[in-house]
Amino acid sequence: MNVRTRFAPSPTGYLHIGGARTALFSWLYARKMGGTFILRIEDTDRERSTQASVDAILEGMAWLDLGHDEGPFYQTHRFDRYAEVIQQLVDSGHAYRCYCSKEELEQLREGQMARKEKPRYDGRWRDRQDETPPAGVDPVIRFRNPQTGVVDIDDLVRGKITISNEELDDLIIARSDGTPTYNLTVVVDDIDMQVTHVIRGDDHINNTPRQINIMRALGYEPPKFAHLPMILGSDGQRLSKRHGAVSVMQYRDDGFTPQALLNYLVRLGWSNGDQEIFSREEMIELFSLEAVNRAPSAFNTDKLLWLNQHYIKTLPVEELAAQLQWHLQEQQLDVSTGPALTDVINAQRERAKTLVEMVAISRYFYEDFADFEETAVQKQFKADTVDNLQIVHDEFAALSAWKAEPIHGAIQAACEKLGLKLGKVGPPLRVAVTGGASSPSIDITLELIGRERSLARIQRAISFIRAIVF
Numbered sequence: 001m002n003v004r005t006r007f008a009p010s011p012t013g014y015l016h017i018g019g020a021r022t023a024l025f026s027w028l029y030a031r032k033m034g035g036t037f038i039l040r041i042e043d044t045d046r047e048r049s050t051q052a053s054v055d056a057i058l059e060g061m062a063w064l065d066l067g068h069d070e071g072p073f074y075q076t077h078r079f080d081r082y083a084e085v086i087q088q089l090v091d092s093g094h095a096y097r098c099y100c101s102k103e104e105l106e107q108l109r110e111g112q113m114a115r116k117e118k119p120r121y122d123g124r125w126r127d128r129q130d131e132t133p134p135a136g137v138d139p140v141i142r143f144r145n146p147q148t149g150v151v152d153i154d155d156l157v158r159g160k161i162t163i164s165n166e167e168l169d170d171l172i173i174a175r176s177d178g179t180p181t182y183n184l185t186v187v188v189d190d191i192d193m194q195v196t197h198v199i200r201g202d203d204h205i206n207n208t209p210r211q212i213n214i215m216r217a218l219g220y221e222p223p224k225f226a227h228l229p230m231i232l233g234s235d236g237q238r239l240s241k242r243h244g245a246v247s248v249m250q251y252r253d254d255g256f257t258p259q260a261l262l263n264y265l266v267r268l269g270w271s272n273g274d275q276e277i278f279s280r281e282e283m284i285e286l287f288s289l290e291a292v293n294r295a296p297s298a299f300n301t302d303k304l305l306w307l308n309q310h311y312i313k314t315l316p317v318e319e320l321a322a323q324l325q326w327h328l329q330e331q332q333l334d335v336s337t338g339p340a341l342t343d344v345i346n347a348q349r350e351r352a353k354t355l356v357e358m359v360a361i362s363r364y365f366y367e368d369f370a371d372f373e374e375t376a377v378q379k380q381f382k383a384d385t386v387d388n389l390q391i392v393h394d395e396f397a398a399l400s401a402w403k404a405e406p407i408h409g410a411i412q413a414a415c416e417k418l419g420l421k422l423g424k425v426g427p428p429l430r431v432a433v434t435g436g437a438s439s440p441s442i443d444i445t446l447e448l449i450g451r452e453r454s455l456a457r458i459q460r461a462i463s464f465i466r467a468i469v470f
Contacts, residue, residue, distance in 0.1 A: 004035055
């Protein structure tokens with residue numbers, strides 16, 4: 001069998017975490033089986049679907065590098081095909097026109113709820129096709145669902161699910177204006193696109209038996225289904241914005257790498273022993289639907305940060321440099337003059353949890369800072385710091401090569417002249433050249449800042465100390 005999976009988001013908002021995990025699992029299964037991954041945009045909700053949402057979905061998929069083999073297909077481009085299938089169902093007796101008014105359906109619902117019954121359509125137009133339809137009511141078209149028997153679903157995640165047809169009413173497959181509904185379009189698309197495996201969230205389980213019955217009425221056997229467990233917040237409640245259930249692109253904006261987010265998503269409901277770190281190749285090789293957990297997964301931001309820091313430490317420096325470009329632009333940091341960005345990344349990658357943080361803590365390599373950190377000044381800038389920094393400045397000025405090793409030697413020489421240990425000279429020097437108390441090793445920091453800028457900053461610090469101390 002040629003495995004064909006699909007990701008079919010509705011463009012009524014951004015690509016969120018749950019959708020991204022569904023896309024990832026569908027993509028992984030197709031890649032694992034040597035199959036085809038289809039992207040389908042289910043945009044039949046004309047009132048809520050927007051081009052901005054379509055663009056956000058495509059941007060999110062591209063950022064995660066979940067490339068599709070076919071598509072994107074848009075349901076709004078297939079209305080003629082849906083109309084053809086709806087007519088086919090009517091002609092074969094598997095669907096019928098229902099002329100119930102909104103008021104009539106509301107009365108039906110209120111009566112059922114008063115009797116504590118499950119609200120559902122009672123099939124009153126199911127066998128009334130020969131009657132004269134009421135005037136002024138545009139009919140909907142309902143699927144004639146079987147009234148006996150069961151629908152068995154051999155779910156690849158949840159196991160066997162059995163739904164009695166008596167629990168299912170005759171759902172609407174075409175609205176009164178002729179537009180098709182979700183359950184009809186999904187069935188037609190999955191048939192036409194020859195989808196073999198439907199991998200989606202378990203919030204669709206109630207739709208699955210309806211879709212299976214429609215598909216069989218059209219003469220087709222349904223694909224295999226795998227319903228993924230929901231994602232919960234750390235408090236055990238359904239994931240929402242307050243838990244961080246934001247757009248996938250917000251994670252890009254917050255400085256996460258796509259590798260970290262994918263690695264995190266693959267572990268939300270799936271595992272391979274105790275392994276936590278997965279390359280893309282390992283995900284494809286090891287992934288299986290049978291190993292997907294039936295229980296909901298909890299979203300843990302601290303775990304995502306841990307993974308992100310791992311990838312910042314280990315990704316090829318050129319890859320990180322490419323990802324940093326967007327953040328440099330957002331934070332308006334020009335790195336065209338100054339040290340090579342890859343050198344700064346190598347110096348800072350152990351110190352940053354996010355790419356946003358990496359840009360923020362690297363600014364002093366490319367720009368002069370406006371002020372010294374107040375706490376660092378109070379701790380490191382004393383009356384004798386002026387003479388100490390001047391000695392260091394003079395040693396630096398005499399260097400013939402501005403590299404980490406001779407810079408380190410010059411600092412050691414200054415310490416010997418002053419009769420001080422490095423712990424007394426290095427910290428004030430770091431504040432002088434970076435504005436704060438934290439940086440990579442001082443010799444690497446100075447090399448990257450450059451000779452002229454370093455000497456100028458030391459002189460600035462000397463003048464600053466004189467102004468506040470004397």
